[in-house]
Amino acid sequence: MAGILIDKVAKSFGATSVLREVSLAIADGEFLTLLGPSGCGKSTLLRILAGLDVQTSGSLSIGDRVVDGVRPKSRDVAMVFQSYALYPHMTVAANMALPLRMRRLSSLQRLPMAGKFLPGTKAVTERIDEDVRRTAEALGIGHLLDRKPGQLSGGQRQRVAVGRAMVRQPAVFLMDEPLSNLDAKLRVQMRAEIKELHKRLGVTFVYVTHDQSEAMTMSDRVAVMLDGELLQVAPPQEIYADPTDRRVAEFIGSPKISILDGIVEETGIAMTAGTVFSIPKGIELGSQIGIGIRPEAFVLAEKHGPNTLTGSIKLVEHMGSDLFVHLDVLGSGAPIIARLLAERAQHIGEGQTLHLGVRPDRLLLFAADGMRIRPSSPTPDITANANVLPLKERVL
């Protein structure tokens, strides 16, 4: 049982800096996901936590203990690797028993032949076998103990890798993209199993992934990393609904958020892509802002007006219950992606002109440097804007 404190940890290889003074506190028993595109430093941070890499500066504590310079085996952490990293020449049982043998048996007792005859070896070995069997049963791989990893399927190997980490009962579980080698169906199933495992064990999990659906479904909190920096650490819903940074908003959400570049024309009004949007007051006139709109924030509108984007439909993707519309809007750069309920959008076809409205309180505004602009006093601004603009009613 242990929380983790990461204090200004930085890592650089020569001149390239991989981690830039990352600080993060992970609570005891928390499921925290480090999420980011490949190369953002999340795996490096995990390896530093495990002690497999050494940070250039900064300090790490696990539990109440500062672990800088402590060897991996003494940190009370276990890790599950993306490639599983099982030992191919050992049986499943031997794979899972190894961490216990290394800890519970003395180096003399581990000797290939003679070790068996030393006092105590037999009792300890029996207890190890018992622990391995119990863990294997819990993971549903009890019948595979005599097989070698090469004879197992991907999902079974995955379970053995988890079992090898679990059998030691570590205070912290580290997982480095453990599901990315599995097929889509198995991934969803293992996602639920890992979540279940976390609940059952109640220990701290640090999970690294580039897959936002894994991060969103499993975590207590998500830490979004980009270019070696920690951009935002928050529960999944908050990361999605209330991103603090333009890059977080762009990374989270599928389909991707549409961000239009706009200019603040007058107090409370921004101009972009052939239309005007109501924005909170208090943003400096003439400044460049990014106007972010999540796909589901769009609703069908009858005609063009304020808070409404008009364009021609480039592509319609039917997803069953709803559909994704890619709309070419003059001056928007990339196509706008909207998610509409299928039953309300039956008449929609490619090449048509479409009007999409957005409620002003669903806009996510970002300053030129990428930071989120939050209204200082949210509600009055929006209602005031609505009053200023007479066309507002027709938009929705």
Add this chain to the structure above:
Amino acid sequence: MSTSEPRGLTVPAAITRHTVLLITGALILIPFVWMVSLSIKPPGEIFRASFSFWPQQFYGIENYTRALTEAPLPQYMLNGIIVCGSIVILQVIVCAPAAYALAKLDFPGKNLLFAMVLIALILPHEVLSLPLFILGYQIGILNTYGALIFPYIVSPFGIFLFRQFFKTIPDDVVHAARLDGLSELGIVWKIMVPMALPAIIAFGIFSVVGHWNSLFWPLIAVRDQNLMPPPLGIMAFKNEEAGNDYGPLMAASTIVVAPLIIAFLSAQKWFVEGLTGGAVK
């Protein structure tokens, strides 16, 4: 045929290829066949102009008995086993950790060290004979088993081959082993060596064949007949005999070569896998 089997050869091409292979194979095999043939012939038949594999008079028992009794051939064979066995075991003990360090650890001077291994790889061993002889004299191990073993303990070829194979083992396996609590040497012996077993067996065959057949260095390093490895023993055997007594000599040669051939044939699968394994995997 070529339409149904796109990878098959046309008939002329197949004939050409097989002819070339047969001729090459025959060139390599004929001396061996001849050796075995001579070893079962009486002295009178050996120098006959006409050649036949089977002797008119089977003289094998006499030749092999003389080979085994007149010179201490069993002693030579035992020396060969002791020397080659010690060399191969010590080579693996020295080369595997060195190769692991070069393949998986980061330390200053690593590339320089590896370059030195490569340089050692191109140096013929004979070049070092004189310094090694003087060194052997200084530490007083000339004319012992030690003199036959020590120059070969560090094998640049072994380090190179193991390093290449260890490089193909994913880093994550090493990381997992560290987290599981293995020391660096523990990783070498419990993880890397078992995983690289084909390469190690291939190397073992190379090493045993090379040192079993080696003549040059034993000729320099030992005088005592009781220490001589098989090829040197055969030479001693030939000197003792009248020179034209080729039957027993060929019988002795056959006995000396046989263990190698048996060992190679039984380990052939590993041998091929070990030499190509690093490239494919």
